[in-house]
Amino acid sequence: MDNWTFGFTMIVVGMGGTIVTLGLFALMMGLLKKLFPVPAEEQPPETVPAEEIAPEEVEEPENTCDDEAAPC
């Protein structure tokens, strides 16, 4: 095999093979994630968004101004 044929083969099959293989790995990983989803006990604790908190649950901040005449 001459150098040109060899070089061309390496570029086409090498680059193509690498991207196809890693693409297959990506698909496989997506599949694995679907097959084995994160169980509830492994999930981080959920936080309640601020807008979902009912107005009555929000405590009025205490007035910490010492001088009532001065605006806070």
Added chain:
Amino acid sequence: MLDAIISGLSGLGAGVANLHWSNPIMIAVGGVLLYLAIKKDVEPLLLVPIGFGAILVNIPLADLMGDEGFLRTIYNMGVANELFPLLIFIGIGAMTDFGPLLENPKIFLLGAAGQFGIFLTIGLALVAGFSKLDAVAIGVIGACDGPTAIYVTSKYAPHLLGAVSVAAYSYMSLVPVIQPPIMRLLTTEKERQIDMSHVTHTPASKTTRIVFPIAVTIFGGLIAPKGLPLLATIMLGNLMKESGVVSRLTKASENEIANVVTLLLGISIGATMDGRLFLKGQTLLILAFGFLAICLDTVCGVAFGKLMNLLSGGKFNPLIGAAGISAYPMAARVVQKEGQKYNPFSFLLMHAVGANTGGQVGSVMAAAIMLSVLQGIGLVP
């Protein structure tokens, strides 16, 4: 009596008398490597033993790389039979967290694009007149992965081992210098400013993390059996880490085994840097092609990042493509730093780490594919 004393004295000066012109130069090169490692903190774990090995092998008549020399014994023990790079790979697997990659599997493709420089450099090295297997060894510098480069070179072009290893490790440490200008050249300021901190993906479960190395080993091995030793060792290390049941083995792999093998590997590589064999125009060409390979990796990675940017409707920051090489975690840090230069609120690190770990698997897979193609076309048994 006097004759005996004179003969004895002449034996003492024999080293100086047999000094080849290339030996002092290589002793100086070894000194430079030690300086870079000790004073500049450039890959000290490798450059200290490599630099010292280079000094040792250039002292005449010591015959350390002779048939019974201790450096030859170490070389035969783990470099000639490709054992040392594989043992290091177990440690690398044990140290790598594939979590960010598993969260967003699509980013794996960047790890493939970041290896294109390997194949393009093989083509260029052939044009420059190197033989086919020499060109393969030179191209693999573009894997940006020392153990892979050493594995392939010691198998198919052992006479280039010193130059290829020094090039691979030197350019790996120069990633923060080499990549940013290329990244800036290929992207617009608007693209560099894209913030991806709000983009999150589903995390992978523990089961997925355990099945991943097993599945990759089986599928990768079936596709490119010739490169299975490379893929299997990195995945074995990762399986031990993720399973969590062999913590003693995991710790030994990432500490004691990796440390001892790094020392032996480094000194063996240094021992291949005999001035009579190393100081040739060919070595300079290899260093130049190695540099080119890493530049081409970055170009292809960023270009692929731009393609992902296009397909995502401008939501993907193409700088992340530059992290698709195997230099972990340096390339990811470079992406984060460059992104924050143009948008202080941008946080690309986790995406870049995903691409970077993809690059680690990508470099191994590219080498595995390359070896299988060589076997397929009948160039190697």
